[in-house]
Structure formats: C-alpha cells, structure tokens
Amino acid sequence: MQKLSINLLSNNSLAGLKGLFRSAIKKFPYILVIASPILSIYFKIILIPTKKGYIILSKGLKFYCPFEDNFNSVAAFKEIFQESRYDHMDLGIDDIVVDCGAHVGFYSIKAASQCHKVVAIEPCPHNASLFRKNSKKFNNIVIIEKALDERVRRTRLFLGASDAHSMLVPTDSSIEVDTITIDQVLKDIKPQARGNICIKMNVEGMELATLRGAKDTLKNINVKLAIAAHHSSEELDEVSKYLLDLGFEISSRNQIIFATRSSVTT
Template sequence: MKRLIKQNILKFSISLYRTLFARKIFFNFNKLMYTLSLRGMGVLNFENDNLSGENLFLKKVSVICNNSVIVDVGANIGCYSNKARSFTSSANIYAFEPHPQTFKKLQYEANQHKYIALNTACSDESGTLKLYDYEDSDNGSSHASLHRAVIETIHKGASKSLEVNVTTIDEFMKDYKISNIRLLKIDTEGNELKVLKGAKQAISEQLIDIIHFEFNEMNVISKVFFKDFKDILINYSFYRLLPDALLDISEYSPIYCEVFAYQNIIAINKSFLPQVKKYFNF
C-alpha cells in the first residue's frame, strides 16, 4: 500500500513539474537543476578528495586493509598510495605507473612511504603498448592514457606517444605470489575495463575483495558502458562515493548509471560485504 502511494505521489509530481516547467523558457533552470542533482548523487565532485568521498572511503576501508594487499593501478605520482599508507602502516601496497618521467616521482614517494612502485601499465594482455601524453609535456601529466583521443579529443591537446610495458593483474598476482587483493584501485584514463579483463581469473576465483575505479567521459573514448562493468563483476555490489557515505547503485538503470562524468565507483565482492558494512554508511 505504501509503495503504491509513493508511486502515485511520484507520478503526480512528475506530471505537475512537466506541466509547469517543460517549456523552452525554463531550459536554463532545468539545466541548473540537473547539474546540481548530479553533484548530489556523487557525480562531478572532483574539486577535492573530501567532496569526492575518497578521503572518507580510504580512512574507513584502511581498517580492513591491515596486513592485506592494496594495488594502485594508474598511480601517477602516488597520491592515493600515500594516503592509503597514512591510514594503514601494515598493508602491502603496490603502485603501477607506466610513464617513465612520472614514475621517477612515484618511485621517490614509494621510497618515502614504504611501498612498491612498478613502472608498467595494466591491461587485458601483457606486452607493450603506446601511451599518449601532451606533446609539450616533458615531465608526464596526469592525463596520460593508452587512448590517444583522451589527449586530443577530451583535453584538446596535441599528443605524442611512447612505448610502455604492460602486464595483467592475473600475471602480477602470480609473479608476486599474491593470493588475495583486499583493495584494487584503478584510474587509467579510460582503460579501466581492460584492467579488469586482465584480472579475469582473480575475479572468477573471488580473489579481489573491493574495487575502486573511476567512471567518466574517458569511457566515451574507450566505448565502455557502466553496464560493461556490471557484466564483468557479476558477484559484486556497486556503490557510488558520496562525501559521507556509499550510495547503492547495484540495481542497473541506464538513466542513473550511464552518466559519462567524473564519479568514484566502489564494487564490493558480495561475500565480503558483511565485513565492509561494519564501517560504512550504506
């Protein structure tokens, strides 16, 4: 009965709003409301790590990362790994960064904060690939990507390429004799899905407990939908980071999920959920 009442209230509200505001004169107003609503749902809160929810997430998840493995794919100069280390002194942290110049900075940070830096990219196959960065960048930028159009189309810059080594998460776990990854963070400027495809065995054997990845406009370039992540992570529950909580988005809906703009997505293995729920506001 309550559900029916809520549905009727929603239908009436939509009908009333449409009657009043579905007019050309209110376009800018509706656009403003849409933009504000996105922020309220955890999208485009990129200004700092408090607004994005990353600080709160890492602080809380660190409790269950003690004496476990954290893998930071697309580490850049190590901000995420450094922060993770500040919250847990006992976790084994591995940070991947393929750009040779950026890696020099990451290696310095890794030495300072006592974790392992690896000068390689992660994808669905091992070997070598071209990494694209700005043509006039000598020190490496945070936008470097395995997709040229990220530089040229998204960021409107001229690009240059360099060849980098590539491995997979499955091969990395085998090489380093890692039986479980507690937290896998992926920020690879549009290559996130391929990183997960390179962890096919680990995912199927449920060896990765929590996955933190970005979903944004780069996925337009790599032609990856949110549903592609849902399909590959079938044993995971999905959440979007808010400044104070995790927003449940496990039920797939294109209108709420296929939003190609900055957002932090947390996928938690369903068998591991009870341990996470102790520390998070769902």
C-alpha cells in the same frame, strides 16, 4: 537580459584569463614563482615551484609533481586527500592495495599508512620517478613501471598536456611501454596477507580492459574495488555491468564505482 549578457561575458573572460595564465606558465615557468602564493590560497595548499614542476605541501605531506597545463596533480591531490573520493573502500591493516594508475603516488602513500602492502602500477617514466622520490619513507610500497591491460604486450602510451596519459587517445607525443595484467602482478609478488585485496583504479579509459586482465583475481571473495569511471559516457554502465555479471555488489559515488564480492565465482 542585459544582466545575463554581463554575466556570460564575465564567465567567458575568466575562462580566457585562466587559459592565458596556463599558457604563460608553460612558456615561462618562472612566472610560477610569482604566482605560487596566489595559487596556494586558491587551492588551499602550498605550491613551491621547481625547475620541472612543483611541490605540493599540505598537513605535513610533501609531493613532487610534474607541471601540467591545468594543474592536474593538484586536482588529483584534492580528490584523494581533501575530498576523500576513494575512502568508501575502507582499508584494513592486513589488506593489500593494488593502485592502478598510481601517478605520483597520492593514493598509494595514503594507503600505505593504513594497510599491509601497496603495489602501485604507473606507466609514465617521469611520474614513476617522482613517485619514487615521494615514497622514499615507505618500505611497504612496490612500484611497477608498466601499463595495465587485459594481456601482456608492447604498445604506445600517448602523452597528454594535462598529464592524463592514455593508450587510447592519440597525441603528438608518445612512448613505448610494456603492459601487464593484474593477475600477473599478484602472481609475481605472491602476496601474503590475511586481509582483502583492494584495487583502486584510474587508468584513463582502460578500466574495462584492466578488469578483464584480472579475471582470476576477481574470483576471490576478499576483493574490493574502487574504480574511476568518468572517462567516457558509456564507461560507468559498461564497468558496472561487467562487475554485476561477475557477482559483485556495486554502488557509485562521484563517478567512482565501489564493488565487493558477495560470493565466489566459479
């Protein structure tokens, strides 16, 4: 019993130290200069501090990222490049990728080296600005600075401290954004591809609404999806049921739903 108490104290202390560290960096960003070597070892990447964030360097890749309390960009980078979370949705050279919730471009840039064209949708102006900086070398990426929904409208995007901005969870800070549907995105760009339409989606709880705004797109037999469904306890079931009702075959790995069409829905 005494040993268990010591372990619990140690875990709580560690969590407390992490919280203090994040708060200290947010208040005094120059601390990141001193901490970068330690963080680089911990995350197994190279972190270089900047005035408004940091740069991730890994295996020849370079990404400018915003500063967040819990280094959300590093977590996203690891999911895409180190853990290959979305790679079960195989991409082909003739495919078009629609990156819904593109952040600073991690998945879009990875996909751009494998497919014909990437259409990336990101509503946060700061993220979109960094994305443009990160993707300068790629001429097959189109960035649309809007939010995704089931209809076109003007709404508020709530800005979270962890950079996981949301249209659903109010915070003390917000901006006005325009929304667009996936159907409208593809109608506007008029894709000319012989391959699949591959949709990667992580839109902070707006996944079901975004799918409803893709009803025409989802009728195509050559649609493939990879959808993050970890924002609420009900989301995995709701998204899965919606796609099954449309005739998709689905599987899930690490709270990501992968779906392909088996027949055309009329």
